Amino acid sequence: MIRIGIRVNDESAEFVRREAAPCGTAGSAIWRELIEQGIHRSDEVLFQLERLSKPVVQSLCMGQRVAKHVKPELVDKARNDARLLIARMNSAREYRERH
Numbered sequence: 111m112i113r114i115g116i117r118v119n120d121e122s123a124e125f126v127r128r129e130a131a132p133c134g135t136a137g138s139a140i141w142r143e144l145i146e147q148g149i150h151r152s153d154e155v156l157f158q159l160e161r162l163s164k165p166v167v168q169s170l171c172m173g174q175r176v177a178k179h180v181k182p183e184l185v186d187k188a189r190n191d192a193r194l195l196i197a198r199m200n201s202a203r204e205y206r207e208r209h
Contacts, residue, residue: 126144
């Protein structure tokens with residue numbers, strides 16, 4: 111095991127102290143557990159996103175092809191809707207990151 115140093119905000123440090131106290135565990139053990147779980151959870155989340163993205167992309171492509179045959183202007187409207195929703199999602203994410 112190697113020693114590392116990180117800076118965290120006060121809320122995170124307080125959370126670890128609260129978790130360690132009832133267990134009679136050192137704070138360092140809690141930090142190790144959080145880091146280990148975080149790494150594994152990140153891998154799991156990336157795997158799930160990759161697994162789910164393929165059928166979503168396939169469905170979107172099929173939907174565009176069908177719409178183009180039924181009513182071609184629907185494809186342009188759908189793309190504009192998508193741009194608007196993506197912009198809103200980015201805006202919400204930026205807001206969360208700032209606060």
